[in-house]
Amino acid sequence: MTTPEPLTELGRHIARMQYTKRGKVRFLGHRDVARNLERAFRITRLPLAFSEGFNPHPKISFGLALTTGFESEAEFVDVEFLEPIELSTLPAALNDALPTGIDVLAAAWLIDRAPALQEAVTSVVWQVEVYAPGDDDNGSYPADPARVRDAIERALAAEHIECTKVRKGRTQVDDIRPMIRRITLVAPSPTADPVPVMELELASKGVKVAEVLAAIGPFVPGRGWRLHQYIERDGEQHAPLLIDARTSLAGART
Amino acid sequence: MSNLWPRIEPLLAKVEKPARYIGMERGAQNPEHHPGKVAWLLLYPDTYEIGLPNQGLQILYEILNERDDAVAERSYAPWTDLESLLRATKTPLFSVDTHRAAGEFDLLAFNLSAELVYTNVLNLVDLAGVPVRNDERTPEHPIVLAGGHAAFNPEPLAEYVDAFVIGEGEEVIAEITEVVGAWKRGGRASREAVLHDLATVPGVYVPSMYDVAYDGARIVAVTPRFPDVPDRVDKRTVADLDEWPYPKTPLVPLIEVVHDRLNVEVFRGCTRGCRFCQAGMITRPVRERSAEQVRTMVRDGLARSGYDEVALTSLSTADFSGIDGLVAGIIADQAGTGGVSVSLPSLRVDAFTVGIAGSIQQVRRTGLTFAPEAGSWRLRQVINKLITEADLYAAVDAAYSQGWRRMKLYFLTGLPTEMDDDTMGIAEMAKNCVQIGRQYNKQASVTVSVGGFVPKAHTPFQWFGQNGADELRRKINMLRTDLRPHKAVQLKWHDPAATFAEGIASRGDRRVGRVIERVWRDGGTFQEWSEHFALDRWLDACAAEGIDPDWYTTRHRERDEILPWDHIAAGLHKDFLWLDWQAALAEHGLPDCRWTPCYDCGVCTDYALEHVVASAVAPAGGSQGTGQDLADGGEAPVRFLGTRPVSADAGVRS
Numbered sequence: 001m002t003t004p005e006p007l008t009e010l011g012r013h014i015a016r017m018q019y020t021k022r023g024k025v026r027f028l029g030h031r032d033v034a035r036n037l038e039r040a041f042r043i044t045r046l047p048l049a050f051s052e053g054f055n056p057h058p059k060i061s062f063g064l065a066l067t068t069g070f071e072s073e074a075e076f077v078d079v080e081f082l083e084p085i086e087l088s089t090l091p092a093a094l095n096d097a098l099p100t101g102i103d104v105l106a107a108a109w110l111i112d113r114a115p116a117l118q119e120a121v122t123s124v125v126w127q128v129e130v131y132a133p134g135d136d137d138n139g140s141y142p143a144d145p146a147r148v149r150d151a152i153e154r155a156l157a158a159e160h161i162e163c164t165k166v167r168k169g170r171t172q173v174d175d176i177r178p179m180i181r182r183i184t185l186v187a188p189s190p191t192a193d194p195v196p197v198m199e200l201e202l203a204s205k206g207v208k209v210a211e212v213l214a215a216i217g218p219f220v221p222g223r224g225w226r227l228h229q230y231i232e233r234d235g236e237q238h239a240p241l242l243i244d245a246r247t248s249l250a251g252a253r254t
Numbered sequence: 255m256s257n258l259w260p261r262i263e264p265l266l267a268k269v270e271k272p273a274r275y276i277g278m279e280r281g282a283q284n285p286e287h288h289p290g291k292v293a294w295l296l297l298y299p300d301t302y303e304i305g306l307p308n309q310g311l312q313i314l315y316e317i318l319n320e321r322d323d324a325v326a327e328r329s330y331a332p333w334t335d336l337e338s339l340l341r342a343t344k345t346p347l348f349s350v351d352t353h354r355a356a357g358e359f360d361l362l363a364f365n366l367s368a369e370l371v372y373t374n375v376l377n378l379v380d381l382a383g384v385p386v387r388n389d390e391r392t393p394e395h396p397i398v399l400a401g402g403h404a405a406f407n408p409e410p411l412a413e414y415v416d417a418f419v420i421g422e423g424e425e426v427i428a429e430i431t432e433v434v435g436a437w438k439r440g441g442r443a444s445r446e447a448v449l450h451d452l453a454t455v456p457g458v459y460v461p462s463m464y465d466v467a468y469d470g471a472r473i474v475a476v477t478p479r480f481p482d483v484p485d486r487v488d489k490r491t492v493a494d495l496d497e498w499p500y501p502k503t504p505l506v507p508l509i510e511v512v513h514d515r516l517n518v519e520v521f522r523g524c525t526r527g528c529r530f531c532q533a534g535m536i537t538r539p540v541r542e543r544s545a546e547q548v549r550t551m552v553r554d555g556l557a558r559s560g561y562d563e564v565a566l567t568s569l570s571t572a573d574f575s576g577i578d579g580l581v582a583g584i585i586a587d588q589a590g591t592g593g594v595s596v597s598l599p600s601l602r603v604d605a606f607t608v609g610i611a612g613s614i615q616q617v618r619r620t621g622l623t624f625a626p627e628a629g630s631w632r633l634r635q636v637i638n639k640l641i642t643e644a645d646l647y648a649a650v651d652a653a654y655s656q657g658w659r660r661m662k663l664y665f666l667t668g669l670p671t672e673m674d675d676d677t678m679g680i681a682e683m684a685k686n687c688v689q690i691g692r693q694y695n696k697q698a699s700v701t702v703s704v705g706g707f708v709p710k711a712h713t714p715f716q717w718f719g720q721n722g723a724d725e726l727r728r729k730i731n732m733l734r735t736d737l738r739p740h741k742a743v744q745l746k747w748h749d750p751a752a753t754f755a756e757g758i759a760s761r762g763d764r765r766v767g768r769v770i771e772r773v774w775r776d777g778g779t780f781q782e783w784s785e786h787f788a789l790d791r792w793l794d795a796c797a798a799e800g801i802d803p804d805w806y807t808t809r810h811r812e813r814d815e816i817l818p819w820d821h822i823a824a825g826l827h828k829d830f831l832w833l834d835w836q837a838a839l840a841e842h843g844l845p846d847c848r849w850t851p852c853y854d855c856g857v858c859t860d861y862a863l864e865h866v867v868a869s870a871v872a873p874a875g876g877s878q879g880t881g882q883d884l885a886d887g888g889e890a891p892v893r894f895l896g897t898r899p900v901s902a903d904a905g906v907r908s
Contacts, residue, residue: 025508027272032509039506039560045591069267097560099278099508 010112013049013081015090017107018241021072025101030065033102037077040097046090049080063117063240064124064229067208072226076117076240078110106241114244121240122232123181126209127188127197129222140220145193148219152183152196155216163207163215176215179207197227258345259353265339273509274302275336277328277350280506280559281312283319285327285351292431292438294318294326295349295359295396299366299374300782302330302350306505307513309567310402311365313500314423324431327351327359331374332381334779334786340381347381356382360434362396364415366404369759370752370781373774375400376414386771388416388462393442397434397449405459406489406536407711407819410762410770412461417452419459420822421489421536422522424498426457453483457490459822466764471805473763473816488823489536491863495522495543499551506559515563515597516555520548520580524569525847525865529638529838530627530666532710533569536824538857540573540848541866545580552584556594563595571598572607573848575869581610603641608652622653625664628672629679635841636671646683647690654691660699663687667729668707668721668753670838677729680704681736681743688742699742704730706753708760711819712826714834719810720757723789726750751789755781757807758792763818766806769795825857846872 021033028036038058041048050056059080066072091104098104114120130148131140155161161177179201185194200207213219230237266272287293296315298305305311311328318326327349332340340347347356356362362382364375376386384395391398400411401419408418419426433455437448446462453460463483467475478485492498504516521542524534543551552564564584566574574580581596588594601607603624611622626646627639634641653661665680684702691698706726709715721729730747737743758766772795773781780786796803811817813832820828830853837844847853848865849872858864 024276024278025273027266027276028508029273032273035510036508041560042562042592043557043560048592050592068272097280099280101278 012112013084014078014110014114015081015087015107016076016078016110016114016117016241016245017090017094017104019075019077019098019102019104021066021070021075021102023071023101025099026069026071028099029068030062033066033075034060034062036099036102037094040094041079043097044093046085046093047082049082061116061118064121064202066226067224070209070224070226074226074229074240076121076229078114078117084109108241108245110244111246117240120231120243121202121229123199123201123230123237124226125197125199125228125230126224127186127195127227128209128213128224129195130213130217130219131222133218133220140222142193142222143217143219147217148196149185149194151216151219152185155180156183161215163211165211174205174207176207176212179203180212199230256355256358257353258348258355261343261345262348262353265336265343265345268339269335270333271509274330275332275348275350276508277353278508279306281501281503282351282505283315283326285319285325287325287352287354290323290435290439292324292361292435293359294324294361294363294427294431295329295356296326297329297331297356297362297364297378299331299364299371299378300780301333302507303509303511305330305365306507306511307517308365308367309501309517309519310423312505313498314363314427315505316501316503317424317498318427318431321428321431323435324427327354329356329378331378331780337377337381337779346383347378357384357396359396360438361399361430363399363401366400366402366411368782369404369410369756370787371404372411372759372770373778373781375411376771376774377779379414386774387413389413391416391445393445395445397452399430403533403536404760406532406822406824407761408459408461408822409764409818410759410766412764413767414771415461416449417458417460419490420457420487421824422492423490424492424500426455426490429455430458450480450483453478453480456488459487461764464821471802473818476816476821486821486823488861489825491825491861492522492541493863494866495519495541496547499543499547502551502554504555504559506561513565515565515595516552516559516561517565517567518548518551518555519543519568520566520571520574521568523865524573526570526573527638527834527844527846528627529636529714529834530669530707530709531569532713535713535826537569538825538855539863539865542575542868545576545583545868548580549583549587553587556588556591562592563597565597565599567599570602572602572610575867578610603649604645608649608656611653612656622658623662623664624649626683627664627666628669628676629665629681629683630676632841633669633672633676633679635843636838637666637669638838638843640843643683643686647686650687651690654694654698659691659695659697660701661687662701662703665702665704666707667704668726670715670718671841672721672729674729674732677732678736681733684737684743685740688740691742699744701744701746702733702737704733704745704747706748706750708753708756710760711817711822712824712831714831714838716761716817716831717811717813717815717835719808720753722804722808723750723754726753749784749787752781752784752787754803754807755787755789755792758796758803761818762806765799765801768799769801772798825855825860827854827856830855848872 048058050058061078063076087107090107094104130143132143134140158177160175163174163176165172165174181199181201183196183198186197187194209224210221213221229240231240231243266275296311298308298311315326318324328351329349379386379398385391398416400415401423405418405420433451449460449462452458453463463479465477465479466473521540523537523540525538525540526534528534584596626641628634628637667677684700687700688698709718709720727750733745737745773791776791778791848867
């Protein structure tokens with residue numbers, strides 16, 4: 001059992017939580033996930049801090065949005081409480097109130113003035129099934145593994161990879177090669193075809209999984225999973241739950 | 255039974271709002287199928303967002319799943335994008351709970367809340383892989399059932415739906431489960447046999463058990479085909495709402511839906527007697543839930559759902575006995591939980607109700623909605639919506655003075671005896687409301703929403719020939735022209751073409767079914783959605799089927815005419831309705847029988863029911879409350895010539 005940390009200088013109690021989005025709930029949009037989390041807090045009657053003003057709302061700040069349809073092992077949210085609650089019981093309590101597939105894995109109290117998730121996260125690791133685009137939207141099919149392997153090798157060897165984007169009605173050509181940190185092929189099971197795992201940087205404009213696949217294939221994403229998010233500071237990668245924590249992790253699972 | 259999820263999942267990646275189809279709501283049941291159980295699929299023939307909050311469906315879903323001999327799942331109309339994918343991949347319609355094929359259920363039970371959804375009903379039956387016409391189904395196919403308000407004129411769907419439930423479903427679903435269970439155990443032999451058995455269950459109407467004879471366009475007789483099938487099907491009514499505290503585990507959707515809040519039904523039925531209102535006529539008498547049970551349901555429902563808003567629902571919630579005390583109690587119960595908003599839909603138009611609304615909308619002061627329904631006192635007497643202008647302006651003054659900045663006014667146009675002066679009264683009232691608001695706030699504004707009136711079965715206006723689309727358009731244009739310079743009044747209106755189509759289906763007979771089928775085959779689904787509605791489709795279908803749409807819509811019916819729904823009974827005597835129609839034409843109002851002597855509409859006496867109200871005293875405030883301001887035509891002139899002797903002054907307030 002962990003005990004609540006003593007009050008910090010600012011006297012605020014902000015917990016960072018890691019949660020999943022697995023299975024059918026992958027079809028929920030980002031805002032829907034937010035609504036369900038807020039509702040779960042009301043069901044559990046945890047003492048959330050609310051904003052001042054005419055229309056008070058709970059002080060919850062979400063990390064990067066996850067594209068509807070993708071799953072994740074590593075979603076994050078920062079939640080401010082009125083008082084230091086027992087964090088070790090938080091995951092189990094919330095999970096009873098959350099839809100199946102959204103599971104709080106762990107939580108940690110943040111130090112004062114921890115950078116917000118949206119700005120702090122520097123790279124994201126994706127695992128994604130690769131499909132070949134069909135003649136129309138309905139015709140995509142799993143891509144030939146050899147083609148995928150070749151495309152990845154070529155991409156990693158290239159100095160520049162052009163990616164055409166339409167931004168605010170204007171067509172733009174970006175070089176996305178600097179945003180691709182690594183792509184490796186990982187076999188999810190001994191009999192399955194290997195699946196690319198890629199780490200993409202969020203610096204400057206960032207790049208989406210679908211854009212990378214389109215540029216190196218062209219391929220389209222099948223099912224995809226966000227496996228990790230990292231915060232790089234002073235040349236080192238850290239897990240968002242550890243870097244600005246002021247206490248040890250409180251986990252739901254052992 | 256099969257789980258279709260592996261086939262559905264890849265399709266969902268390609269559609270808008272895929273979470274419509276995943277189920278998983280808080281409150282969702284864990285249906286365990288078994289060959290010995292009767293499997294119900296409850297369907298709402300519109301999108302998930304519209305259908306999920308439907309309380310009738312949620313109540314039956316829970317009651318059925320509590321039974322040992324039944325299991326129930328839900329389904330909603332897939333949007334057109336998913337429908338195309340389902341058809342292209344030959345994937346059938348599925349339940350959202352366990353993603354089972356709809357065709358594998360024993361019953362497909364539809365909620366018919368309105369008439370323009372009929373084409374969606376056919377579409378869902380077809381997507382389930384079941385023949386749309388009931389005479390083409392075999393014993394392997396599910397039984398197609400329908401209930402809800404629109405089922406009070408079941409005839410337009412008589413060739414498509416196997417059996418209709420007339421009235422409230424809480425009790426009758428048990429009897430239906432038993433009949434269908436016995437049929438299943440007997441090896442599902444003859445479809446005709448099980449339908450015959452269903453036709454003997456009180457409140458169940460099986461159209462194929464009746465022959466309809468015509469003389470030209472007129473119906474001359476509706477005759478049961480067997481001696482044990484009743485001549486007339488009477489509605490089912492739950493006598494005591496406290497025996498049915500459902501839903502106990504309200505469904506909390508994962509995505510945003512309409513009425514996205516906890517809904518607790520505080521009473522059922524309404525005897526205000528608004529003559530245009532089918533809901534008020536067919537749900538009599540008034541049955542209040544006890545205040546104590548309401549408070550418990552609100553407390554448990556909020557704790558379970560995580561909602562921070564509750565709506566106390568009914569046809570006129572301010573009429574609930576001791577509504578102010580109830581609201582205060584609910585707010586007190588939620589002290590220390592971060593607060594709760596209480597909303598009272600269907601507010602009465604008076605200062606008293608505004609006072610209550612003010613006390614409970616401390617946090618979020620959203621819009622207030624009033625429904626005067628007609629633009630002149632004369633016309634409001636015709637429709638028996640007895641709100642004086644003084645009431646309305648007092649309510650509006652109270653609202654603006656308490657800080658509201660905008661309000662919404664609902665009106666109908668195309669009402670019986672409506673003249674242009676009455677219509678223009680709508681604009682007049684709107685402008686006056688803005689004037690009142692300006693005293694308190696420079697930005698005061700009013701939204702006026704005008705709907706075209708469609709006469710409904712089992713109401714005093716069932717004989718009235720509705721306004722054609724052109725006439726409604728003319729009236730709306732008159733209002734538009736008049737209100738154009740008044741920027742503080744925003745006018746909204748319902749498409750007169752859709753009103754016309756709704757009229758065809760509302761008072762149609764069996765022959766209209768083929769028009770609906772043709773509209774559906776021509777691609778006319780989601781007819782309540784303006785982007786999918788086209789009147790030409792309906793007119794072309796009428797022409798192709800040799801149906802004169804005007805005969806069904808704009809024609810005034812005659813007293814001796816057999817109406818297509820005369821063999822369906824909501825308990826209201828046809829004589830009573832006719833006399834109330836004559837009173838309407840004479841511009842006479844009729845008081846609310848909850849607080850005044852019975853005028854014998856027929857419901858309580860025929861069905862041995864009673865009003866269940868905690869207080870025999872009318873609520874404070876408003877001409878429709880205690881001070882029923884009938885001075886301008888106060889005596890109900892109706893002479894009741896029903897089958898039982900009633901004194902001539904039965905309707906007069908003592």
